[in-house]
Amino acid sequence: MKYEYLTNEDLAVAVESYIAVLKSGGLAPKTETVPVAEAAGRITAHAVYAHICAPHYNASAMDGIALMASVTFGATETTPVRLTEDQFIQVDTGDPMPEITDAVVMIEDVIRDGDDVLLYTAAVPWQHVRQIGEDVCAGDMILPSYTEITPAALGAMLAGGVLEVDVVKAPVVGIIPTGDEIVPPCTDPAPGDIIEFNSTIFSGILQSWGAVPRVYPIVKDIKEDIISAMEKAVAECDAVLINAGSSAGRDDYSSLAVSTVGRVLYHGIAIKPGKPAILGYADAKPILGVPGYPVSGIIVLDQIFRPVVEIMTGRNLHRQTVIKASLGRVMLSPLKYREFVRARVGLDENGNYIATPLNRGAGVVTSFVKADGIIDIPQDCEGYEAGDTVDVTLLRPKADIDNTLTIIGSHDPLIDEVIDVLKIENIDSVVSSSHVGSMGAIMAIKRGEAQMGAIHLLDEETGGYNDSYIAKYFPNGGVKLEKGVKRVQGIMVAKGNPKNIRSFADLKKEGISYVNRQKGAGTRILCDFLLKQNGMSPSDLYGYEREEFTHTSVAAQIASGTADAGLGIYSAAKTYDLDFIPVCNEEYDFLIDEKAFSDEKVQKFLSVLHSDEIKERLKRMGGYETWD
């Protein structure tokens, strides 16, 4: 049975009816009693009332003497009242008020005269007394239901004589990974194996929502096994997530398992990614069929399961920050779906947010690591033009976004190393770097999407780097060029150079397969220059159209044996233990928006870039020269 979507339901409608069905089935928070000392961060299941008053006794609020105020009545500056030993008792701050006293006179106002004291002011009853219940009174409500217990609230409860508290019991959510190709995390998967990391991602998400994940062993695509795994999980947990294999081409028994154990309310929601989601339940237990691609899974959890977990945990989990951002580029979207697109978000010179959509591949989990937010594109919307304003739900604290240094452009691991050193020096440092090639850097700086761009652009006529491009694309100035490093580019080939490639011209030989970089990449421009220099054309390179976005991904293709050669930097070849035929030394520099140049974040980046620590790291990586 292939995926069959019974429905293509609108997301908002589906979630609302799902919640309604679950609630009418009895979905509600469960309760447990815990000691107050262990209740930090938990959610109250009921209102909490104080059992005793705090303070529970009248106490002196000053160092001084305690007495009955009435014995001081009549005292004035000219006619003091004399008290004998038996009419007062010395007290320190915090001491309980002695029997038959109702006021404290501060030590500073007490004039000693032998064993007696003289008072020049009458006391008012209950002056300088910290009265019973100043903090909280028995019977007062300390916290209402469904309230997060802060550290201060722990203190208030203990002060009020509350030693145990009814809190919402964390719901246990079973996670069933399924699929014939799925294998547990490992370092040497066989071709065709799919590493099962979704359950770990889902577990992390569930924990952050206050639920307890329980991951079941991987179940193969065998109908009976999936159904019995589902039966077990539904019996043992408060809710169940069944995660389909990543492959939409595989048999999928998720829906069958849900409908065998309980009921399917929807199968197929009009969202992208996440369409194959199954919204089901057994009694009051939610059962969600989660698509196999990690990004789809995260979106389905976020959009559909989060409101369910809110009910089970009593927590407000929808306090995300949504900002308005201007789109950095055109973005198309299918009319049939509400689409959720991961995006980078940065601030431009004028303090406006700029959102740059990331790789939309549902399998690319790293895009979620890099993403600052999610752009929500409504159904019936074809997408947006560059410059359009969109809503972005932030995935990071807004303060971090506001404080981010954005670097866009050519890829070099050097940038990651600088980011690492910046973080070690200052945990506040936030740098966002995207690999869009050298020409991408120029465009991003022009559009105000980034403060810095990384470029290595060869001028075919002069053989120089970068300067002529800046002159061409920024005729009116407005940018600065900061020299970065010199690095050696070359042809990466398999260890031992089995195809005996000695020069770029050798690449046109029969049986050599090439792997290229994307359009706009400095290394792609270098490739085109080398073609011209050698009197070759793109059709002379088998695989010219095969595009990769980074040096390491080119190296990875060669290491895997699916390509024989590709251009890249020495450090990438070294990482993959490839042979390397040097071609040229190039200048990898940083283009900086002039208005951002004096920005502290930019200056810190540059200072680390030129630091001894980075020089040492570059030495270890190999293939770099610095300018000093």
Add this chain to the structure above:
Amino acid sequence: MKYEYLTNEDLAVAVESYIAVLKSGGLAPKTETVPVAEAAGRITAHAVYAHICAPHYNASAMDGIALMASVTFGATETTPVRLTEDQFIQVDTGDPMPEITDAVVMIEDVIRDGDDVLLYTAAVPWQHVRQIGEDVCAGDMILPSYTEITPAALGAMLAGGVLEVDVVKAPVVGIIPTGDEIVPPCTDPAPGDIIEFNSTIFSGILQSWGAVPRVYPIVKDIKEDIISAMEKAVAECDAVLINAGSSAGRDDYSSLAVSTVGRVLYHGIAIKPGKPAILGYADAKPILGVPGYPVSGIIVLDQIFRPVVEIMTGRNLHRQTVIKASLGRVMLSPLKYREFVRARVGLDENGNYIATPLNRGAGVVTSFVKADGIIDIPQDCEGYEAGDTVDVTLLRPKADIDNTLTIIGSHDPLIDEVIDVLKIENIDSVVSSSHVGSMGAIMAIKRGEAQMGAIHLLDEETGGYNDSYIAKYFPNGGVKLEKGVKRVQGIMVAKGNPKNIRSFADLKKEGISYVNRQKGAGTRILCDFLLKQNGMSPSDLYGYEREEFTHTSVAAQIASGTADAGLGIYSAAKTYDLDFIPVCNEEYDFLIDEKAFSDEKVQKFLSVLHSDEIKERLKRMGGYETWD
């Protein structure tokens, strides 16, 4: 030895030098290795690099046939290429690309002709192939140092073959509670006992910062015991907090213990509360002397210890939201100190934040439960006028503040019950209620500090409630009055009425001690009316000046035997098992800013106020009548 403050150091200077001394002593995050599956929310100790590529094999991105693209070259719409069985292999999405294939043709473009297939378009090498490393390449940096590990990052690490990760080890922070009067939390403390809840509050705070608290047994004020407790804690923990007894009048060996085991850098910081703080260390281990009052302790942890924990955990813990707010009333502050004042924060009609300072008592921990934020008043500032703009560091999510219904005014437990029911119906509901008396409600509504005010104001001339006050204070309208409940007010006296009080006039008898409510409270106005009605004057009531802020705190004084009588509502008397002499039925109503009346939050409040659930709760509490 009484407290001796050796210094009165400026906070910022003290923290900066403290951090510098600790760092130069070697304070730095420790590292431990954990399985990736257990690393959610942890902080990376080093940069994390991928070990393998993800995907780790070239896979078909479509259902279709895999082939060498070269065999399709020349195919056009008019001249198809015919492929025989041995030239292609059927693949599903996710299947590894078979040997000697480099492209996939979608099933839709494949025309079957017996065992052969016909293709009408040439394939491009690597089309519809999900290439090795599309997600992450071996050698790529997945996360830099000191970065919080999100759920998606767990997936990225596992995808990249990283099964274990070096994370910052949570620092263990020892907490030593000290003081002769300190007792563990209990429900029946003796007079003079101080319940030790600070260590629970501090533990909660430390946990939220990613540290592990270790609470030691309470140590009495015995020099040798305190020193040896300190030695033990310093040996066993990464940092130590020693918490002095609440009483400033007691012997205090904290400083001596710190200087015996290590060194004291500062003793005495120019902040209020928190002045007695001790900033010390032993080797690279921070030791902080924390004042005994809970509010002082929380402020000292927040202002001084948090930056230390940031270093030990590698976490950015200073991402609080700071807003500008207008002060609701005048607020004085001593010139000598930087003061931190807890405040309620609400939005006025125009969307401006209004901050209302709360009780500044350092012992009042519930003020931290009620507080929305902290007003930071610089040293050398005498305070602020009403209407001045101040910075408020929020203690709650800003979304909650923006969504808060603010009710100010007379106290009745009814309000707490409505808040509880609102929370049960909708966890998003946030209501802030302050007890400032009925006249306080009128002033708050006039100033725009609240949407609703609770009032029960007796018109001495007509005997009616509330209307005449509204006519007087809002001559131009702008408010609505929503009828709340009728409730019985009376004289609360000890169980069995030992002083035989039968009427208000009895309160002037010799030996009767009264406890009053604060100025502006409706019940205070009732008291004054009853005085006049009975031909009495304030001096006829012993304790007229003794002011409490709620019905329950008046009841608490009587229950404790320190007062014989006080005016209050029946439910308070019932809670404290007091006898009750009814005096009158009064109308407890809600004054609502007309502009806020249609607000959904106000309407929800009113609908719960008049709900059956509340009627039932009022019945259980006793002494109420509803209007329908």
